[in-house]
Amino acid sequence: xxxxxxxxxxxxxxxxxxxxxxxxxxxxxxxxxxxxxxxxxxxxxxxxxxxxxxxxxxxxxxxxxxxxxxxxxxxxxxxxxxxxxxxxxxxxxxxxxxxxxxxxxxxxxxxxxxxxxxxxxxxxxxxxxxxxxxxxxxxxxxxxxxxxxxxxxxxxxxxxxxxxxxxxxxxxxxxxxxxxxxxxxxxxxxxxxxxxxxxxxxxxxxxxxxxxxxxxxxxxxxxxxxxxxxxxxxxxxxxxxxxxxxxxxxxxxxxxxxxxxxxxxxxxxxxxxxxxxxxxxxxxxxxxxxxxxxxxxxxxxxxxxxxxxxxxxxxxxxxxxxxxxxxxxxxxxxxxxxxxxxxxxxxxxxxxxxxxxxxxxxxxxxxxxxxxxxxxxxxxxxxxxxxxxxxxxxxxxxxxxxxxxxxxxxxxxxxxxxxxxxxxxxxxxxxxxxxxxxxxxxxxxxxxxxxxxxxxxxxxxxxxxxxxxxxx
Numbered sequence: 001x002x003x004x005x006x007x008x009x010x011x012x013x014x015x016x017x018x019x020x021x022x023x024x025x026x027x028x029x030x031x032x033x034x035x036x037x038x039x040x041x042x043x044x045x046x047x048x049x050x051x052x053x054x055x056x057x058x059x060x061x062x063x064x065x066x067x068x069x070x071x072x073x074x075x076x077x078x079x080x081x082x083x084x085x086x087x088x089x090x091x092x093x094x095x096x097x098x099x100x101x102x103x104x105x106x107x108x109x110x111x112x113x114x115x116x117x118x119x120x121x122x123x124x125x126x127x128x129x130x131x132x133x134x135x136x137x138x139x140x141x142x143x144x145x146x147x148x149x150x151x152x153x154x155x156x157x158x159x160x161x162x163x164x165x166x167x168x169x170x171x172x173x174x175x176x177x178x179x180x181x182x183x184x185x186x187x188x189x190x191x192x193x194x195x196x197x198x199x200x201x202x203x204x205x206x207x208x209x210x211x212x213x214x215x216x217x218x219x220x221x222x223x224x225x226x227x228x229x230x231x232x233x234x235x236x237x238x239x240x241x242x243x244x245x246x247x248x249x250x251x252x253x254x255x256x257x258x259x260x261x262x263x264x265x266x267x268x269x270x271x272x273x274x275x276x277x278x279x280x281x282x283x284x285x286x287x288x289x290x291x292x293x294x295x296x297x298x299x300x301x302x303x304x305x306x307x308x309x310x311x312x313x314x315x316x317x318x319x320x321x322x323x324x325x326x327x328x329x330x331x332x333x334x335x336x337x338x339x340x341x342x343x344x345x346x347x348x349x350x351x352x353x354x355x356x357x358x359x360x361x362x363x364x365x366x367x368x369x370x371x372x373x374x375x376x377x378x379x380x381x382x383x384x385x386x387x388x389x390x391x392x393x394x395x396x397x398x399x400x401x402x403x404x405x406x407x408x409x410x411x412x413x414x415x416x417x418x419x420x421x422x423x424x425x426x427x428x429x430x431x432x433x434x435x436x437x438x439x440x441x442x443x444x445x446x447x448x449x450x451x452x453x454x455x456x457x458x459x460x461x462x463x464x465x466x467x468x469x470x471x472x
Contacts, residue, residue, distance in 0.1 A: 002025060002030055003025070004017055004022075007025060007029070008034055008062075009033070009058060010065065013058060013061060013065075013093070016093055017058070017093075020092065020093070022054065025051075026051035026055075027046065027050070027209065028044055028051055028052055028055045028207070028209070029051050029054060031044075031207040032055045032205070033055060035205035036059035036060075036181070036183060037059050037062065037063070040203045040204065040205045041182045041183065041203065041204040042056075042181075042182075042183045042184070042205045042206075043184045043185075043204060044056075044184070044186075044207050044208075045185075045187070045188070045209060046185075046187065046207075047187055047209055047216050047337070048215070048216070048333065048334060048337020048338075049216060049340060049341030050209070050216070052152075052185045052186075053085075053086060053152070053185075054089065056075075056148075056150050056183050056185060057086075057089050057090055060073050060090075060123070061093050061094045061097065063148075064094070064099065064123075065097055068097065068122065069145065070119075070120035070121050071117075071120055071121060071122070071123075071142070071143050072122045072147055072148065073123045073124070073146065073147065073149075073150065074124050074143060074148070074149050074150070074172075074176070075124070075152060076128055076149070076150070076151050076157060076172070077125065077126075077151075077152045077153060077157075077311070078127065078157055078310060079127070079153075079307055079308075079310060079311070080105040080127055080288075081278075081288070081307070081312055082310060082311040083103055083105050083126065084125075084288065085313060086125050086152060087101045087123070087125040090123045094122070094123075099122050099123065100119075100121040100122050100123075101122065101123040101124070101125060102117060102119075102123070102124050102125070103125050104116075104117065104125070104126035104131050105127045105130050106129055106284070107283065107285075110130070110134070113134065114134060114138055114140070117134065118140050124143075128165045128169055129165070132168035132169075132172055143175060143176055144177055145177070146176055146180055147181060148180065149180050149182045149183070150183045151182075151183070151184045152185055152311065153185075153186050153310050153311060154184040154185060154186045155188050155330070156186070157169065187330075187334060187337060188334070215336060215337070215340075215367050218340040218343065218344060218345045219345075219348060220345070220346070220347045220372075221350075221369055221371050221372070222347065222350070222371060222373065222374035223352045223360060223371045223373060223374065224350075224351055224374050224376055225353075225354075225373070226351055226352065226353060227353065227354065228353045228354075230381065230382075230385060231351050231353065232264075232267070232388050232389065233382075233384055233385045233389070234351055234381055235253070235264070236267075236268070236271055236384060236388050238349065238376075239251060242318075242319055248316070249319060250294065250297060250301070250302070250314065250316040250317045250318060251300065251301045251302070251317070251318070251319045251320075251321065252304060252314075252320045252338050253302070253303045253320075254304060254320065254321070254323060254324070254326075255303060255304070255323045255324060256305070256324040259399070259404060261278075261279040261303050261304060262279070262281070262404065263392065263396055263399055264277075264303045265277040266398065266399065267388075267391050267392050268303070270394075270395065273300070274299045274301060275302075275303060276290045276293055276303075277290065277302070277303045277304065278290050278291060278294075278302060278308050279305040279307060280305065280307050290302075291308075291312075294314065295314050297316055306326075306335070309331065309334040309337075309338070310334050312338060313341055315341065317338050318339060318345075319346065319349070320335060320336050320338050320346070320347070320348040321348075321349050321351070322336075323351055324351070325350055325351070325352050325353075325356035325359045326363070327359060329362055329363045329366035329367065332350075332363045332366075333367060335348075350363075350371065
């Protein structure tokens with residue numbers, strides 16, 4: 001295996017890596033860094049926890065040291081927490097240069113961010129929505145000399161779904177100079193390769209991990225088959241088991257919705273587990289504070305939605321529990337990638353109900369890994385079943401009294417206003433659309449009923465005819 005010096009890194013940067021305990025390059029670093037240093041666009045796809053962030057941070061810091069000016073590099077990422085983590089890596093590796101960074105994400109003071117941007121930092125790490133807002137609302141932001149555009153978790157940024165970044169990315173890309181290096185990285189890059197090729201035009205270098213499995217070998221992937229109503233009891237039993245056996249382990253639990261996340265956090269606290277939550281309904285300062293407390297092991301259990309599934313590097317996480325089976329295999333890959341990072345071992349356990357068998361088969365096919373059953377003594381789970389279900393219901397009632405759902409609706413209205421839409425008009429349109437869909441469904445059902453009646457009538461005629469033929 002090559003060392004950092006042979007990849008083209010300067011002595012001072014190699015020394016900085018050694019001080020941080022980074023002694024040997026990982027495959028993604030070994031393959032992508034020389035191409036980036038040559039000035040080529042790069043698309044890198046590697047397993048979670050394989051050192052993708054350092055693969056683009058190190059070459060950028062090296063190039064910046066040769067000609068330091070701001071704004072030199074723009075990094076776009078889908079989540080706010082990941083933006084802070086990437087900025088931290090730039091800060092640490094670029095410390096000898098006095099590298100200045102600026103984080104531009106939602107939920108924080110926009111005026112302060114604007115002032116930081118006009119101060120021309122070397123590196124800007126941003127989520128697309130907030131940066132696009134700055135570009136649209138201000139003419140003081142200058143990025144005409146940018147050398148690097150980096151899309152981290154590129155597939156998530158380019159996919160169209162519940163959080164569609166397309167319009168914001170169009171605004172940002174139209175604002176940047178055409179002559180630049182574009183770097184794209186993710187653990188699940190292959191889904192959007194065609195779109196990525198259109199963005200990366202400068203002699204693009206594509207590197208994808210050759211391993212058949214999409215998850216790391218150090219990860220022990222398990223499942224527990226459980227009825228829906230017993231799921232929470234299994235969860236409590238697992239956490240109790242892990243905390244009894246390993247008091248230094250940290251556990252991440254992934255849930256489907258913000259409400260589920262909040263209820264489970266409240267429920268686990270009732271069972272005296274040091275639990276904290278992370279979801280998009282929380283204020284941004286609270287999200288950062290909770291993540292910091294979990295990283296510092298002040299709290300040993302973190303319940304989160306998929307907002308925490310990408311890129312976050314928390315060394316102490318030994319166990320990832322999927323409270324729901326992810327609908328997409330790539331979401332599973334990113335979730336379980338929060339453990340067994342950088343060569344460490346880890347366990348992932350997915351709670352699978354009778355309705356999730358197809359999802360598990362899809363995950364196994366995509367990851368090229370067969371999930372093994374996790375052994376649990378069912379008798380121990382049934383002992384706590386009633387207590388867990390009663391506690392959960394109490395927590396749900398308590399949460400309902402805090403107007404949690406109402407706050408969600410207020411947040412939705414705020415988002416629509418920020419997008420320049422009338423919330424009441426949008427609600428009216430949605431209601432009309434549902435009405436049309438309902439009428440269409442009724443009409444289709446009517447047609448089906450008519451066809452069934454006709455078939456039934458024809459069958460009756462045939463039976464009568466047969467009976468008449470027999471009597472004749």
